[in-house]
Amino acid sequence: xxxxxxxxxxxxxxxxxxxxxxxxxxxxxxxxxxxxxxxxxxxxxxxxxxxxxxxxxxxxxxxxxxxxxxxxxxxxxxxxxxxxxxxxxxxxxxxxxxxxxxxxxxxxxxxxxxxxxxxxxxxxxxxxxxxxxxxxxx
Amino acid sequence: xxxxxxxxxxxxxxxxxxxxxxxxxxxxxxxxxxxxxxxxxxxxxxxxxxxxxxxxxxxxxxxxxxxxx
Numbered sequence: 514x515x516x517x518x519x520x521x522x523x524x525x526x527x528x529x530x531x532x533x534x535x536x537x538x539x540x541x542x543x544x545x546x547x548x549x550x551x552x553x554x555x556x557x558x559x560x561x562x563x564x565x566x567x568x569x570x571x572x573x574x575x576x577x578x579x580x581x582x583x584x585x586x587x588x589x590x591x592x593x594x595x596x597x598x599x600x601x602x603x604x605x606x607x608x609x610x611x612x613x614x615x616x617x618x619x620x621x622x623x624x625x626x627x628x629x630x631x632x633x634x635x636x637x638x639x640x641x642x643x644x645x646x647x648x649x650x651x
Numbered sequence: 652x653x654x655x656x657x658x659x660x661x662x663x664x665x666x667x668x669x670x671x672x673x674x675x676x677x678x679x680x681x682x683x684x685x686x687x688x689x690x691x692x693x694x695x696x697x698x699x700x701x702x703x704x705x706x707x708x709x710x711x712x713x714x715x716x717x718x719x720x
Binding site for chain 1: 675676677679680682683691692
């Protein structure tokens with residue numbers, strides 16, 4: 514039995530477009546982060562510029578979200594089911610995990626964790642959940 | 652829900668990939684339906700029926716109803 518799913522041509526095209534869009538957004542993201550960090554460190558920008566620099570990486574992150582939603586819509590119903598199940602697991606783990614850790618920070622003096630880690634944590638847990646859920650259907 | 656996908660596919664000498672191509676879904680989706688791990692939506696069930704030239708009832712059977720009989 515073949516392990517990798519064989520997709521139709523339209524799905525292959527959707528996958529190619531997804532990876533292209535994600536690659537472009539990733540390059541922009543890295544560029545914004547490095548440029549922003551350098552500007553904050555060496556240029557001492559005013560408050561309004563700091564806000565703009567801080568929000569700039571959100572643009573490529575939203576591009577990634579758009580690419581994912583387009584790809585999700587191009588998937589067949591079973592693949593979409595796997596994705597939404599994994600999204601649900603990631604949403605549950607991250608929201609309840611951050612909720613619980615918030616109380617631990619406040620009441621039990623656990624070390625502070627930046628909110629910056631929420632998105633990477635969500636992506637990581639989504640990835641792991643997707644692999645596990647996919648494996649269960651084999 | 653039980654189905655005769657594997658038998659119908661074998662009669663035509665189609666691989667899972669062949670059927671997936673005809674249904675415009677992934678091979679993994681065909682495998683999940685065939686093994687009864689995933690029940691297709693009504694539109695996909697109709698599409699499967701069309702591809703095999705059969706009615707939905709000839710391909711899919713309600714396992715619970717069968718057990719109750």
